[in-house]
Amino acid sequence: MNHEEILSKIYATLTRGTADRKSPLHTPTIATIGADGSPNARVIVFRKFKPEQRVLIFHTDLRSPKIEELRGNARISWLFYHPNEKLQFRIAGEATIHSDAGDELKLKQWQATWNFGRRCYMGAAPSLISENVTSGLPTEIVEREPTTEESEVGFPNFAVISTKINSIDCLELHNQGHHRSLFSWDENGELQTNWLTP
Ligand SMILES: Cc1cc2nc3c(=O)[nH]c(=O)nc-3n(C[C@H](O)[C@H](O)[C@H](O)COP(=O)(O)O)c2cc1C
Numbered sequence: 001m002n003h004e005e006i007l008s009k010i011y012a013t014l015t016r017g018t019a020d021r022k023s024p025l026h027t028p029t030i031a032t033i034g035a036d037g038s039p040n041a042r043v044i045v046f047r048k049f050k051p052e053q054r055v056l057i058f059h060t061d062l063r064s065p066k067i068e069e070l071r072g073n074a075r076i077s078w079l080f081y082h083p084n085e086k087l088q089f090r091i092a093g094e095a096t097i098h099s100d101a102g103d104e105l106k107l108k109q110w111q112a113t114w115n116f117g118r119r120c121y122m123g124a125a126p127s128l129i130s131e132n133v134t135s136g137l138p139t140e141i142v143e144r145e146p147t148t149e150e151s152e153v154g155f156p157n158f159a160v161i162s163t164k165i166n167s168i169d170c171l172e173l174h175n176q177g178h179h180r181s182l183f184s185w186d187e188n189g190e191l192q193t194n195w196l197t198p
Pocket of ligand 1: 043
């Protein structure tokens with residue numbers, strides 16, 4: 001495959017990964033950089049891919065530590081591995097936090113969430129130390145789905161993080177020898193392609 005064909009395959013694979021909840025690409029790892037310079041990686045749900053804009057999207061709680069990290073340093077890395085396709089993607093980019101009440105993307109993504117999923121944003125802030133084991137959820141919704149009206153309390157805590165892709169490092173595993181390609185875009189959106197030794 002040439003670079004153009006590989007990039008089309010990457011885009012098609014990512015597109016399937018957002019749509020298919022069972023895809024291994026649906027729950028990638030994202031890494032951010034802490035205030036002390038330490039890397040911090042965690043699994044998230046891959047919510048949306050906009051290939052024409054080179055944008056990847058996930059949802060999070062505005063009160064979570066990764067928000068502070070992204071405010072300090074917007075650089076973000078996404079890591080995907082598809083065992084059947086034998087493909088690894090390492091995607092680097094710049095994150096934007098969409099958290100204002102009037103933000104169009106935030107509103108659109110909120111409207112696309114189910115009430116059950118909105119519970120994540122209705123309780124205690126994430127990453128707080130607790131004396132006892134806790135789900136952080138308000139007790140009245142531990143065992144049931146909130147109503148749409150109830151779920152709205154989570155809206156201010158809901159944030160959408162979009163990542164503008166700067167580069168994609170793609171590793172294809174093959175029995176006859178692996179192949180690795182690098183796609184990088186400059187500030188003008190010009191694409192540069194390279195082969196790398198695996
Ligand atoms: C399968 C899975 C999916 C997850 N999805 C998300 C997600 O979409 N957004 C999110 O903020 N955290 C998600 N988490 C939780 C994060 O991995 C992490 O524990 C949490 O966000 C706290 O991260 P932080 O302290 O670095 O901010 C998910 C965890 C798992 C195991």
